[in-house]
Amino acid sequence: MTLRFAALGSGSKGNCLVAEVGRTRVLLDCGLSPRETEKRLARLGLAPADVSGILVTHEHDDHAGQAYPFASQHAIPVWLTHGTQVALAESGKVPGDVQTRTIQGRDAFAIGELQVQPYTVPHDAREPVQFVLSDGAFRLGVLTDIGASTPHVEATLSGCDALVLECNHDYDMLWAGDYPKWLKERISGPFGHLSNAAAEKLLAALDRSRLKHVFAAHLSHQNNRPELAREALARAMGCAPDWIGLSTQEDGFAWRELR
Numbered sequence: 001m002t003l004r005f006a007a008l009g010s011g012s013k014g015n016c017l018v019a020e021v022g023r024t025r026v027l028l029d030c031g032l033s034p035r036e037t038e039k040r041l042a043r044l045g046l047a048p049a050d051v052s053g054i055l056v057t058h059e060h061d062d063h064a065g066q067a068y069p070f071a072s073q074h075a076i077p078v079w080l081t082h083g084t085q086v087a088l089a090e091s092g093k094v095p096g097d098v099q100t101r102t103i104q105g106r107d108a109f110a111i112g113e114l115q116v117q118p119y120t121v122p123h124d125a126r127e128p129v130q131f132v133l134s135d136g137a138f139r140l141g142v143l144t145d146i147g148a149s150t151p152h153v154e155a156t157l158s159g160c161d162a163l164v165l166e167c168n169h170d171y172d173m174l175w176a177g178d179y180p181k182w183l184k185e186r187i188s189g190p191f192g193h194l195s196n197a198a199a200e201k202l203l204a205a206l207d208r209s210r211l212k213h214v215f216a217a218h219l220s221h222q223n224n225r226p227e228l229a230r231e232a233l234a235r236a237m238g239c240a241p242d243w244i245g246l247s248t249q250e251d252g253f254a255w256r257e258l259r
Helices: 034-043 067-074 082-090 151-157 171-176 181-188 196-204 226-237
Strands: 003-009 016-021 024-028 053-055 078-081 100-103 109-111 114-120 129-134 139-143 162-166 213-217 253-258
Touching: 003 034, 003 129, 016 034, 016 114, 024 114, 024 129, 034 067, 053 067, 067 078, 078 082, 082 100, 114 151, 129 151, 139 151, 151 196, 162 196, 171 181, 196 226, 213 226, 213 253
Parallel strands: 024 053, 053 078, 078 100, 139 162, 162 213
Antiparallel strands: 003 016, 003 253, 016 024, 109 114, 114 129, 129 139
């Protein structure tokens, strides 16, 4: 079996990643408009009809804002926690005719040939989760929104073959920038987003022996620079910075394969 994955986009303007095992393809988050999602799927050689399901990490617009509209247009089921469903409903986003599957934060399940392991994370959302995706032999860990690492997160991500890891901000750039103080405190707080240094520390705490791909994701345009994120993760990996991949807002990243 082969596990392929690619990113359609990563950042505050919309997040979406696609993973494929055999004939099963899922979107992890859907924060881009339906038209933009279709356009970026086409860049990867896919159409909406090829998508088996959508996994949602939490209710924030850049992750879940377009999940129901895209799912409704293309008859795609959506998997998300009860808390995320409630939060979306409270913000006026209801599933309508979408098949909605409620998941538990630590209970594994399967979508076709793809194995899905949710795991709980500290973030300022109702019931947020992140995911490890697998074909049974190889594991892709995705962690895009988290305020601080936990032993559970590190245990879950240890031994992955590929990792997409949030490097949201450089701490000094954030605090020297123009954001209001309350927003700086939210971003850098325990339920906000990982700094480069925090991402480096988290990566260093993992069993990295199987890692073949590492991507820095969810970079802030205002409060980070790609070279800073790459350098931080490269220090943890003991590799050259250009070995670390980038998941960008406009381009995401192209197909990568684990086999």
